[in-house]
Amino acid sequence: MIQTEIKNKIGIIYLDRPQALNALNRQMIGKIEETLKSWEKDSEIKAILFDSKSERGFCAGGDLKEIYVDYLKNDEAKDKDIFFKEEFALDKYIMTYPKPIISHWFEVTMGGGIGLTIHSDLIIADETVNWAMPETSLGFVPDVGVGYFISKLPQAMGQYVGLLGARLYPDDLLSYGFCHMLIDSKDYGELVNRLMDMDADSENLIEDFKEKVLDLNQLPKETKNTKNLEEIEKHFSKDGVEEIKNSLEASDSDFAKESLAILNNRDPFMLEVQFKKYFLGKKLTKQETIDLDLEIIKYGRKTGALEEGIRSVLIDKDKNPTWPTKSLEDVDHEEVDRLLGIK
Missing domain, CATH: 3.90.226.10 (2-enoyl-CoA Hydratase; Chain A, domain 1)
Known part of the structure; x- marks a missing residue:
């Protein structure tokens, strides 16, 4: 071990x-x-x-x-x-x-x-x-306190990484x-x-x-993310998940198509949680961040999102999850705020 x-x-x-x-x-x-x-x-x-x-x-x-x-x-x-x-x-x-x-x-x-x-x-x-940090594919959000650092990324990059589980190179x-x-x-x-x-x-x-x-020590070089930065900023600096989705749908670029396919496969409720958590996380300590992460995981377990996400990615590997919340339109935003402790 x-x-x-x-x-x-x-x-x-x-x-x-x-x-x-x-x-x-x-x-x-x-x-x-x-x-x-x-x-x-x-x-x-x-x-x-x-x-x-x-x-x-x-x-x-x-x-x-x-x-x-x-x-x-x-x-x-x-x-x-x-x-x-x-x-x-x-x-x-x-x-x-x-x-x-x-x-x-x-x-x-x-x-x-x-x-x-x-x-x-x-x-x-x-x-x-x-x-x-691919947790939105698994029915929760980036956890283990890493959201503290994701919230320090510029908005578009932070939402891109947090919502899609996109790689940082x-x-x-x-x-x-x-x-x-x-x-x-x-x-x-x-x-x-x-x-x-x-x-x-x-x-x-x-x-x-x-x-x-x-x-x-090496100096940083260009990455796939820096090459795509203009598109990341264009789409992921929007004011909500639905706006991000609409922006991606309106584009015919390969980046937008790939990002949209990933977004559509994620748990809609947890996407909304992660979107707001990015901003909330700017005010939280490392300890407060990880305490909130635990509450979100408990919530995902109770709704069945966690079980379904793990099943679809790691057990059956069909990558075709049936989320408890069917679409972004069905998300209860008051419930999102309650979970995040937003008054």
Whole structure:
């Protein structure tokens, strides 16, 4: 599930569940929390490094298949939200962890894996990273506190990423401040070697380390998103989800057609939730954001949206969900405001 080692006073946590691309389950979450609490008290450990034993990526997110079988479809499960409660409690603990945390994002880095590490003091990504928060396809919205960061994106990009679950490419992650360093994957071994050569007792370990690896840092380049920025801004800066949809329908560009197809496949209720949550999130703390995320997931479980989303994407894989709310016209906007605590 996880492996740990201590080198040069740095505690390393490797996610190690290769058969599920390190998808987080309750056992992993418990082990990570137990390890971090032990290391918090250990004066010999000066910093933490999150990494993966898999070459296929850092983490595919939470193990939603397991949640579906063990909780959503299991009538004997006493607390159907227990996974998310424990996952979010770990994420909140990491937000205020007293020792510096360094994390390595590469290849598949999604959902719960992002939530686990996005509050790190130093996030190192490379050109292979496939970063996404695809939760609107699963009957909820970007969770694990990541909405705090999505709300800091410019409006059009924030809505594009939040509503569609669109990718942020490696160079986007650096440009928008989601990671702190972008390196060539072939340089990661050298970077770790330099970390292990550091004076780990330094009070400015992270800043000293960043100076030491400055030559490995890359400047952001153009991405698919920067190439499409004019269209993203044209459509996703609108004042509502229906306006975004109408704008996409009025365009015959490939970008608009692809975006519309994705939008039409998402849960209409959760699209409206995410649209408003983008603006609300500008006023919320990291802790308030993740607390709201839990309430939205509980709501999606009660309505059946969460179960249907997971079924259509991960279980039956037909990608043809039947959402509890059939269309944008059917969305109860007062209910959206109640869920978000908007008076």
